[in-house]
Amino acid sequence: MDLNKLKTFYVLASIRSYTGCADKMCLTQSAVSHAIKKFEEDLGFKLIEKKSRVFKLTSKGEFLFERCGKIFNEIDQTLDSLMKGKGILTTIQMGAPVEFGSSVLIKSMGIFFKRHPDINVDFILNPNLLGLLLMDELDIIVDCIPHIHEDLVCVPLFREEYAVIASSQYITEKKIHQIKDLQHCNLLSFDKDLVWWKNFINALPKKEEFSYHRITQISNVRGIIHAAQESLGVGFVPRYTILKELEKGLLVELFPQTEVLNDHINIYLKERNFDKKPFKELISHIKSIQLH
Numbered sequence: 349m350d351l352n353k354l355k356t357f358y359v360l361a362s363i364r365s366y367t368g369c370a371d372k373m374c375l376t377q378s379a380v381s382h383a384i385k386k387f388e389e390d391l392g393f394k395l396i397e398k399k400s401r402v403f404k405l406t407s408k409g410e411f412l413f414e415r416c417g418k419i420f421n422e423i424d425q426t427l428d429s430l431m432k433g434k435g436i437l438t439t440i441q442m443g444a445p446v447e448f449g450s451s452v453l454i455k456s457m458g459i460f461f462k463r464h465p466d467i468n469v470d471f472i473l474n475p476n477l478l479g480l481l482l483m484d485e486l487d488i489i490v491d492c493i494p495h496i497h498e499d500l501v502c503v504p505l506f507r508e509e510y511a512v513i514a515s516s517q518y519i520t521e522k523k524i525h526q527i528k529d530l531q532h533c534n535l536l537s538f539d540k541d542l543v544w545w546k547n548f549i550n551a552l553p554k555k556e557e558f559s560y561h562r563i564t565q566i567s568n569v570r571g572i573i574h575a576a577q578e579s580l581g582v583g584f585v586p587r588y589t590i591l592k593e594l595e596k597g598l599l600v601e602l603f604p605q606t607e608v609l610n611d612h613i614n615i616y617l618k619e620r621n622f623d624k625k626p627f628k629e630l631i632s633h634i635k636s637i638q639l640h
Contacts, residue, residue, distance in 0.1 A: 353387040356380060357395060358420060359484075361413040362499070362618070364403040368483045417620045424624070437468040438626045443480055443489040447569035447589055448613070449473040452637060453490065460633045467626050481616060488617040488627060490634065495614075501622045503615040503631055506639055509587040510547050510610070511594075512602040518579040519600060527603055528557040534581030535560045536572045545584050547609040573599070588639040 360369040360380060370377045388395055395409035405413060444453050449471055457469065474480065477489040482497065492508050514524065514533075522532050538544035540563055552558055566572050569585050576583040577598055593599040615634060621627050 350387070350390070353383050353390070354416065355420075356383045357387055357409075358413065358416040360384060361395075361405060361409065361416075363483050365483070372484060421620050421624075438466060439468045439470060440626060440630060441470050441472060441485070441487045442630070443472045443474055443477040443486040443491075445475055445477075445491065446473045447586070448490065448492070451589060452639065453634070456633075456637045460630070463633075464626075464629055467629065469630065478616075481618070484618075487621060488615065488630065490613060490615055492611045492613045494612070495616055499618055500616050501619050503617075503635070504612065505615055505635060506613040508611040508613050510584060510608045511587045511590060511604075512548060512582060512584050512606075512608075513573070513576050513590055513593075513599045514582045514602055515577055515579045515598070516600055518576075518581070519602070521579070524582070524602060527552065527606070528559075530582060531557075531559040532561055535563050536566055536575050536581045536583040537563050538565065538567055538572075540565055547611065548584055548606070551607055551609045 356369065356373060356375075359372055360366065363369050363372060366377050366380050369375075370380045373380070375383075384396065393408050394406050395412065397404040397406055397409075442453070443449075450473060454471060460469075461467075472480070472486060477486065477491050478493070478495050478497075480486040481489050482499070490505065495502070518524075518533075523529060524533065535542070535545065542549065542563065549558060564575065564581055566575055569589055572583040572585055573590055573593065575581060577593065582602065590599055594601060615631055617627060617631075
């Protein structure tokens with residue numbers, strides 16, 4: 349059996365994309381297709397369903413992929429053990445949303461690196477993480493967007509609370525006392541359709557009046573916070589991002605009695621990595637982080 353073709357099949361089955369596999373293995377897409385076709389001919393049976401519109405393995409392809417995962421996992425662990433003896437770092441590519449990654453994850457990693465000098469973590473801060481994880485561009489991600497995929501393990505992490513914020517000056521200027529007073533205000537949002545505000549809007553009773561004067565789009569949480577501090581409007585952000593501003597009086601939380609809906613922040617990684625010691629150590633550390 350040609351192990352190069354077996355590896356190509358394994359990467360293709362993991363990523364489920366000929367283009368992604370080609371990029372990952374530094375091959376052309378035609379080279380990947382040719383390798384898989386030749387591998388199937390050598391084996392005498394099909395590994396990939398040709399009639400399906402989406403990438404799908406045959407029953408034998410699924411069986412081989414599952415066994416390959418265990419085999420390549422053993423190889424990776426063996427190589428990791430050998431590299432440890434040489435003092436070589438294990439590097440983990442971790443992805444996270446920009447604000448959470450910069451204000452929470454990175455700030456908390458000092459103690460982890462001291463305890464685990466043999467593990468290095470590279471941070472990729474990006475709002476679109478799932479595709480990078482599935483294509484093995486990332487090894488593990490922390491995300492508030494729910495992801496369901498058969499290749500992934502989900503580890504629950506935090507409940508993400510939100511707050512409506514504005515400066516004291518803006519509140520006084522616009523005479524904001526009730527939710528209906530937002531009709532005179534500028535809302536700061538990631539998007540013009542107020543999808544970013546959905547957890548607040550969907551939590552309002554039907555009798556509650558909700559309207560606004562205009563929307564300013566800002567595609568960054570920190571940008572929304574700064575804009576609110578500068579009295580440009582009313583923002584809606586994760587509570588953990590503005591704890592210091594609230595404490596110092598730079599911002600005021602509006603409508604704290606409103607039970608705003610929460611999101612959940614989870615860790616996601618490929619199932620084959622879940623039992624590896626470096627990942628277990630990293631997950632354990634992330635779970636110990638406090639948001640307050």
